[in-house]
Amino acid sequence: MxxxxxxxxxxxxxxxxxxxxxxxxxxxxxxxMDLVGRVFRAMHTIKGSGAMFGFDAASAFTHHVESAFDLVRDGKVAVSKPLINLTLTARDHISTLLDLDGPADDGLLAQGDALIKKLREMMPDAGENGTGQDASPLGEPNDARDIPAVVTFRIWFKPFAHLLSTGNNPRLLLDELRELGQCSVVAHTGDIPDLESLDPRSCYLLWDILLTTDKGENAIKDVFIFVEDDCELVLEPVYDDRKDEAEHKPPPSDVRAPLTEQEQIKQQLRQKKEKAAAASLRVPVDKLNQLVALVGELVTVQARLSRHAAGHKHPELVSIAEDVEMLSSDLRDNAMSLRMLEIGSTFSTFRRLVRDLSDEQGKAIELTTSGGETELDKTVIEQLKDPLVHIIRNSIDHGIEAPGIRKEQGKPPAGSIHLSAEHSGANVLIRIKDDGRGIDPEIIREKAVQKELILPGDDLTPKQILQLVFAPGFSTAAQVTDLSGRGVGMDVVKRKIANLNGEVALESVKGKGTTLTLKLPLTLAIIDGLLVTLADNYFILPLSSVEECVELSMSEQNKNRKKNRQILNIRGDMVPYIRLRDEYGITRDEPELQQVVVMRVNGGRTGFVVDNVIGSHQTVIKNIGNAFRQARDISGATILGDGRVALILDVNKVLEV
Amino acid sequence: MSKTILIVDDSASMRQLVTLTLNNAGFNVIQAKDGKDGVNKFSRDKMDLVITDLNMPVMDGIEMIRQIRSGNSHQFVPIILLTTESQEEKKKQGKQAGATGWIVKPFKPEQLVAVAKKVLG
Structure with a gap:
């Protein structure tokens, strides 16, 4: 249960x-009306099932809300905004009731009653309909109070011709009667037509029954409960007269004839069929995580095997290793896909947010979404919700103007927020676009100066100014509102997205609107990495951000060093570089010719100087544990084919450090 | 030989509960998630009894009963409606479409088994 x-x-x-x-x-x-039907159906199921699984309070409350919608369905009440508002509140109340562990307290019940009262007031003549006056047909005996002593009943049972086509079987009814007591049955066969005009699906018989029982009249009525509208039934107690008792005739078993011929086929079919496969299966997340972890281990072992095979130059071993590699890569993709969820359901939860907030602020805002079918890792989706809420709140609070202002500017009075998701290589791009007032770089600049984030004389490009929005402790709202001013700024959004190995990009045109683009990896458990070395240390750089690799000779580095700069000219493009050797204090065995891995970080290009680039590597991310929490620029570690550990660099953090 | 019962309900928990209860009573149970699914599964295997919810997406219980009753094999198999309190009107429609009987939610497991045995014999 x-x-x-x-x-x-x-x-x-x-x-x-x-x-x-x-x-x-x-x-x-x-x-x-289809939507009304959907609303009705959802409540109906909550009500019906709720009572069976012990959620009595929720079920009872839902019943009243459902009754109201029954009137809507019948066209007696029109759908109105207050009704929707109230029903949404009621929906939240149901949710609260369902979340309770114990019975509802008086406060909650009173709250529910108040809601029902309001709902009733909206109904024309809120009649009490359907209050369960009719208990289950086969419940406890309806009235146990007056069980008479042994009584003999005479029952006259004449089914209508169509009775058989309702799936009822008179023979079973008679069997049931026999269980109640001593019973004699006479079948009258006079109405049976000749064979030619006989319809085998019709019932032509009537039965005269004498039953002696101590179970009472209601027990007999219960036997006929399903057929009372499909037959003539006369039931009268006869206390003494048993003279009518006639010979026992078996009830006609012919009625089952059309069914019996199928018995054999049925057995064969049953062997063939398995339980109809469910279209989907709910699996605990733990099990999935375990599977993904195991696949991760497998990928590691497979890397070892491949390495071994390559070393031994044994053709058969190499071929097996290749097969294993292919299979484990398929298995990896498959296991990862199990954790994927469509982002659409997350999108739709924002409709309520947008609606409530725009109501509150007297703004009209239309939320549109696209790409809801785009799939993302479950963990990513879960951790994405808060940042998205924050971004949308920002849009409503600071972005979209009041309808009056919008009109003045020649914009449609209703603002729009568009949420979209799309695939882009190994990433998913999520865009939140509004057509509000946009971000004014001058205001940002002023604020940044005020908050001492920059100096008044600093020469910044508009793009750089926009980036200041992500600086810790930045808030442009003239006053802190209930909506956005919760002590979290865009810096938190940025950090949360960065924790997911993602990036945030901001574009804004003053007066036209703002677009935030979140770039997120498809999954968190395995990434495609670029394996590089520094002396005998291995590092992994996220391949998805790598743009190219170029060589850098020691002499060129020395030239730069004399000019006290670390910039590389790549086909006319000046790219700053960071010597990872310096970052990690590795001095020995520095090779003459080194490699620069050029990566896209924070919207710009940065080179990372390493000794050697080994190649791409399927990187199973292992947490390095709390002991290394201080090493902020290392996001994890992975085990290489030969058992060595490679550290995974978080290039964003390397730049910050 | 145990009998096979088709449970048609859009609520997974209800299907699960009915299945558990009937399995324990020794019946085979096949599940369908709406009327359309029910008609499909009904046409695939022989059922001894159909238990169906009324309000379902895609195809409701009443339409499903009509389709089963107007089909040409096993069309007179017993069909039990799952109704809430007394949806008298719905129950009537169900009966007119050819339902055999009904059981009112919420019900106890014993009641469900009793109804199944009543119409299956």
Whole structure:
């Protein structure tokens, strides 16, 4: 039962989400009866199942909300904004009730009652409909109070011709009667037509039954409960008269004839069929993580095998190693894809946010989304939500103007926010675009000076000025509002995205709008890395940001050193470089010819000087543990084929340090 | 030989509960997630009994009953409706479409088994 209750909770979450989406869509197209149906269905399931899994309070509350929507479905009440508002609040209340561990306290119940009262007030003549006056047909005996002594009943049972086509079987009913007590049955066969005009699907019989039982009249009525509308039934107690008792005739078993011929086929079919495969399967995240970890180990071992095979020059071994490599790479992709979720459901949760916030601020904002089917790692999606909320809040709070101002500027009164997701190589790009007032570089500059982030005389390009938005402790809001002023700024957004190995880019045109682009890796567990060496140390650079590798001779470095600069001219483009040897204090065995790995970092190009570039490497990321938390520029480690450890560099952090 | 029951409900938890209950009572259970799925599975295997929810996406229970009843094999198999309290109107529609009986949610496991046994014999 507990498994079912858990499943129900998960399901209820989905249903509540569906409910919200449907309500929001309904607000836009109030005439759409399909949407009303969806709303109704979601509540109906929560109500029906809720009661069975012990969520009584939630079920009872949902019942009232559902009753209201029943009227909407019947066209007696029109969909209106207040109704949607109230229903959304009710939806949140249901969610709270479902999350409770114990019974609801008085406060919650009162809250629920208040909601129901408001809802009732919106209904024309809120009649109490459907309050469960009819208990389950086969519940406890309806009234145990007056069980009479042994009574003999005479039952006259004449099914209508169509009874058989409702799936009911008179023979079973008679069997059931026999279980109640001593029973004699006479079948009247007079109505059976001749064979030619006989319809085998029709019932032509009527039965005269005498039953002596101590179970009472209601027990007999219960037997016929499913067929009471499909037959004539007369039931009368006869206390003494048993003279009608006639010979026992078996009830006609012919009614089952059309079914019996199928019995054999059925057995064969059953052997063939397996339980119908479920279209999807819920698996605990732990198991998935375990699988991914194991695949990671496998990839490591496979690298060892490949290395070994290459060393031995044994053709068969090499071929096996290649097969293993191919398989493990497929397996890796497959295992990773299991952790992938569509981002669409996250997008749709923002509709509520946008709606509530724009209402609050008296702004009209339309949220559109695209690319909801784009898949991202579950962990990434989970950690993405907060930054996205913050960005959207910023857009609404600082970006989109009030309708009046928008009109003056010749913009449509309703602002728009567009959320989109798309694949780009091993990354996913998520864009949040608004058509608000944009960011004024002058204001940013002023603020930055005020906050002593820059000096008044600093010469900055507009792009650099925009970047200041991401500086810690920066907030452009004239006053801290309830929405954006929660002590978190864009620096937190940037840090959170960076924790996901992602990047944030900001574009803004004053008066036209702002676009934030989040670039995120598809997965966090395995990356494609570039393996490089410094003396006998191995490092991994994220391949996705690598642009090119160029050589750098010691003499050129010396020339630069004399001019006290570290800049490289690559086909006319000046690229600053960082000597990783200097960063990590490695001095011995410095080769004459070194390599510069040019990478795109923070929107610019930076070279990283290493001894040697070995090549691309499928990097299974291992955490290096808390002991090395201080090493902020190392994001993890990986184990190479020969068992050595390579450190994974976080190039953003290297630049910061 | 155990009988096979098709449970049609869009609620996974309800399907799970019904399946568990009926499995424990010795029945085979096949699940379908809506009316359309139900009709498909019904046409694939022989069912001894169909238990169906009424409100479902894609195809509701009543339409499913109509399709089963107007089909040409096993069309008179017993069909039990799962209704909430007394959706009298829905129940009536279901009966008119050819349902055999009904069981009212919330129900106890024993009640479900009792209804199944009642119509299966």
């Amino acid at each position: 507990d498994i079912s209750a858990d499943t129900f909770k998960e399901e209820a979450c989905d249903l509540l989400e569906e409910l919200e989406t449907a309500l929001l869509e309904l607000e836009e197209t109030p005439e759409d």
